[in-house]
Amino acid sequence: MLLNILFSFFSILSIKSDISPAFTFSNETDYLSRYKNLLIDIREEKISPIEAEMEFKSIMRFLKEEFPNSEKYRADQEIVFPLIKSSISAVGGKGRGFYDRKYNMFDHAVTGSHPAHDIFIFDPDHDCIDNRKNEYVDVVSVSHGIVLAVEKDWTDSSDYRGGNYVWVYDFERGGLWYYAHERKVVVVPGQIVQPGNKLGEVGRTGFNALNKRSDTHLHLMFLELDETFYPWPVNYYEWLKNAEFLTKSTKAEILKRDILKINRIRPKSLKRIETKQYNLKVDYKKKTEIALDLPRKRRR
Numbered sequence: 001m002l003l004n005i006l007f008s009f010f011s012i013l014s015i016k017s018d019i020s021p022a023f024t025f026s027n028e029t030d031y032l033s034r035y036k037n038l039l040i041d042i043r044e045e046k047i048s049p050i051e052a053e054m055e056f057k058s059i060m061r062f063l064k065e066e067f068p069n070s071e072k073y074r075a076d077q078e079i080v081f082p083l084i085k086s087s088i089s090a091v092g093g094k095g096r097g098f099y100d101r102k103y104n105m106f107d108h109a110v111t112g113s114h115p116a117h118d119i120f121i122f123d124p125d126h127d128c129i130d131n132r133k134n135e136y137v138d139v140v141s142v143s144h145g146i147v148l149a150v151e152k153d154w155t156d157s158s159d160y161r162g163g164n165y166v167w168v169y170d171f172e173r174g175g176l177w178y179y180a181h182e183r184k185v186v187v188v189p190g191q192i193v194q195p196g197n198k199l200g201e202v203g204r205t206g207f208n209a210l211n212k213r214s215d216t217h218l219h220l221m222f223l224e225l226d227e228t229f230y231p232w233p234v235n236y237y238e239w240l241k242n243a244e245f246l247t248k249s250t251k252a253e254i255l256k257r258d259i260l261k262i263n264r265i266r267p268k269s270l271k272r273i274e275t276k277q278y279n280l281k282v283d284y285k286k287k288t289e290i291a292l293d294l295p296r297k298r299r300r
Contacts, residue, residue, distance in 0.1 A: 031059050032189040035167070036149040043160055045108050052106035057229040063169050064225070067146065077172050079142035079236075080195040081243040082179065082220055083119055083202065085133060088241055092118040092217065095237035105223070105231050115233030116178070116221035117240070121202050123216035128183045128203050137202045138249040139179055139218055141193040144171040147252075152185045154205045162219070163205025168193060173224070176231065180219040181209040191252045198249035 038055050041047040047055075083090065091097075100115035121130040121137050130137050145168040154163045162180040166187060170177055183203025187193065202218050204210055209219070223231035 031062055032148060035059055036189065039149055039167075042106060042108050049104065049106040053230070056106065056231070060225055060229040060231075063146075064174055064229070067169065067171050067174075069172065069174060074172060077143070079239050079243050080140060081240065081245045082139055082142050082218060083121070084138045084140060084246050084249050086119070086121075086137070087245060088243075090119050090121070091237065091240060092120055095235075095240075098233075098235045098237065100233040100235075103233055113233075116180075116219050117237060118217040118219055120215050120217040126204060126212070126216060128201070128216055130202075136183065138198050139166075139182055139200045139202055140246065140249045141168060141195060141197045141199055141252070142177060142220075142243070143168075143173070143195055145169050145177070145193055146171075147187045147189050147191045147193060147199075148176070149189055150185045150187060156210060159207055161207045163207075163209055164200065164203065166199045168199075170222075173222075175225055175234070176223040178219075178221040178223070180221075181206045181217065187252055188254075191254060193252045194250070195244070196246050196250050197252035199252075 034055070038047075038052060038059070042052050081087075095117065097114060097118055098116065099113060101113050102110055103113040103115045104110040122132045123130060125131070128136060148167040148169050149165075150167070151162065151165045154160075162178075164182040164185050165178065165180040166182070166185055168177045168179070169175075179199055181203055182200035182205060185200040187197075187199050193199070202216060204214070204216050206219075208214060209217070222234045222236050224234045225231055
């Protein structure tokens with residue numbers, strides 16, 4: 001009986017198929033490059049959702065250990081409002097624009113959700129200038145963090161949705177902020193940002209944001225990481241209501257890139273995976289692949 005089981009198992013492993021080779025972690029030791037490459041691979045669907053999830057968790061695990069919460073960075077600290085000279089009334093739908101149904105960061109083909117808030121400026125002529133202030137509006141970091149990835153070169157011929165964006169890892173909350181549709185971005189990956197540091201300016205970049213029917217706004221999402229480092233969207237509207245409102249932005253300092261190199265991300269990520277959380281699925285009819293399914297329990 002035991003021999004039959006072993007024979008069947010190794011037979012499955014030796015089956016040849018047309019599927020892509022098994023996923024392996026990137027050899028990159030710079031987690032900033034790895035994160036940006038991951039975003040591109042997801043957008044261009046060059047990587048499967050489960051492969052993307054594994055790479056994402058590997059990077060997030062390192063960030064959590066490298067930048068732990070402390071007395072200096074507490075999760076209960078209030079955020080600052082992401083636009084200067086603005087107010088809570090600028091949030092679209094009075095906070096009802098957030099819906100995270102079907103959201104999956106790792107599968108670009110899944111659409112239909114809006115796990116974020118849109119924060120608007122008064123720009124009836126769509127030139128990205130707030131007509132009440134007669135100036136471009138600065139987008140600022142809402143918290144302490146490190147810039148993980150940016151996009152600065154979006155053009156109206158690009159078909160991806162976010163336009164010019166900034167991803168920031170939040171030191172207080174251990175999650176990710178995503179600032180999208182910016183007119184321009186003024187930070188680079190690796191910069192440490194503080195609340196009120198300028199990230200860019202509100203714009204109309206992005207496939208949907210460019211449409212005439214769309215009013216000029218910042219698209220802002222926050223992803224909380226659970227105990228397995230899976231990202232869940234959070235409705236942070238109450239945070240915005242209690243935020244500090246600024247009238248002027250500040251400039252972020254430059255961080256030297258030589259301290260951003262790592263060489264322990266691969267073994268740590270592999271070592272800490274709890275195999276008891278996985279279910280082995282084998283398609284005996286097609287005999288094409290073995291998939292690992294990680295059960296998830298969402299935190300509220």
